[in-house]
Amino acid sequence: QVQLKESGPGLVQPSQTLSLTCTVSGFSLTSYSVHWVRQHSGKSLEWMGRMWSDGDTSYNSAFTSRLSISRDTSKSQVFLKMNSLQTEDTGTYYCARNPLDYWGQGVMVTVSS
């Protein structure tokens, strides 16, 4: 069945880089695009970006140039990298298959020294 699972560090220091991995199963990354979505505690959801099935990427300009999304189709993995982290980047990070029909369980990231 379709599954997505996020992995990565739970704690990142300010100004450092966040690296997350979304490992998918039950579908091909060359057939479906995958979104990254963030949620601050108790708040609404925020779309970060998307890895399209053809390998192209789209980003929310709110993250300017500090966000990068890539993939390894042989490993069925989509990667998120975001640099210059600040405390405001603390939250739960989700990956989800388009059109948001399947979600990972989320990974909670705390930015703190």
Add this chain to the structure above:
Amino acid sequence: DVVLTQTPPTLSATIGQSVSISCRSSQSLLHSNGNTYLHWLLQRPGQSPQLLIYLVSRLESGVPNRFSGSGSGTDFTLKISGVEAEDLGVYYCVQGTHAPWTFGGGTKLELK
């Protein structure tokens, strides 16, 4: 960016009551390809969001048919015909017509 305004922010309901949630967009969500990329999600406490309705009114597989979606252009509605206990949580509308995708602020459904 497109702003989605959900009302009410909180909804108190009894089991069996029918309720509606409104989602208004700051611009039309009709895409040039004829589709309207407005979807509805439910996030139960402590869980990831789940898709309920996609493309305004299409029921996601496995979702009970007491959920229905309607609307066009800038005004959309999610209706629950007979709330059940498992429906409690926060409902979000989300649009994918215009980049970046944006979410509404959420509507929390509580038991009265």
